[in-house]
Amino acid sequence: MKSGQAEIVETSKAIQKSGLMSRRNAILEFILRIVAFFNTITSAILMATTNETLPFFAQFIRFHAEYSDLPALTFFVIANAVVSGYLILSLPLAFVHIVKSKTQNSRVLLIILDVAMLGLLTAGASSAAAIVYLAHKGNNNTNWFSICQQFNSFCERISGSLIGSFVAVFLLILLILLSAIALSRRH
């Protein structure tokens, strides 16, 4: 009789422990989403507000650089804005996972959407990185010359905005891993 009671107590403790663990995971997921949101929105704003005008100009030309001059950077801003919007909209669902740890369908939905957003964000960040690299180094084989010698502060700011975006990519990978672990855990 005693052994039976002990078994029940142990089982209930294990259930409590696993419940606590999944709640911790859900809280961590919620925090990561907020951090990723701030990263993406900051990157988008930083890139969108970047412009530089050179102090000298010709009779008809004024030397001015901004993100919209390069299509890859425009795509970067749009991608980051979309992902930050998604991250804000996904917060209520992440909160549901804190309250109800056994939800499954919503977790699968979040994984699918997270993967789609990871793809979009990585594409935006990588295409922008390729262009920023070209702006810094140029390419002698194709006569694409470096523009960062002229537009120095412009290049610094767009390079800075890339960092935030790549951090958000890493955070999205972590979010997918957390969701996968939560799905695979047996209750």
Added chain:
Amino acid sequence: MAKESTTIDVGEPSTITKSSSHVVVDEKKKKGFVAAAAGGGYKRGLAIFDFLLRLAAIGITIGASSVMFTAEETLPFFTQFLQFQAGYDDFPTFQFFVISIAIVASYLVLSLPFSIVSIVRPLAVVPRLILLISDTVVLTLTTAAAAAAAAIVYLAHNGNANTNWLPICQQFGDFCQATSTAVVAASISVVFFVLLIVISAIALKRH
């Protein structure tokens, strides 16, 4: 003198009760087994689809990497000291593309045993979880390579008037065609990876 009589209710023989209880347990076991088998069947189907997608992705990634690697064009005219030639190694982004996609193709080959394990044991969680985590990381690498190469290919096709980066595809038409094909193939493999991750997520669901 009135007799006090006590009536004793004798229930059904214990053997019957025992046997009926055994029957109930057996029925429950049967139901559980049938449910597990059904779940296993649907998960086995997903695992087979996963395996086939991996095979297709291997073909596409090897194709993309080799097409980019062999992309080369030499113009028919040349000066005394210059010969106009374009190869993938003239662009650091294309070098990154070739290396990344080759790594991805290698990973896909190495992931096939795990996919086979998922077919043989559809209810096993660990192989699925390993595949999902690895696929997510490799998806990021593939997307990064494809997007970076796409940005350069776009620039090669259209140029950029604001920065005086002129298009080179008017001269090196075949080279641009090959690089564009490689980028399209890599983009298709990205879609395949997304599908693989979705399949793994659905298969991880408990029933």
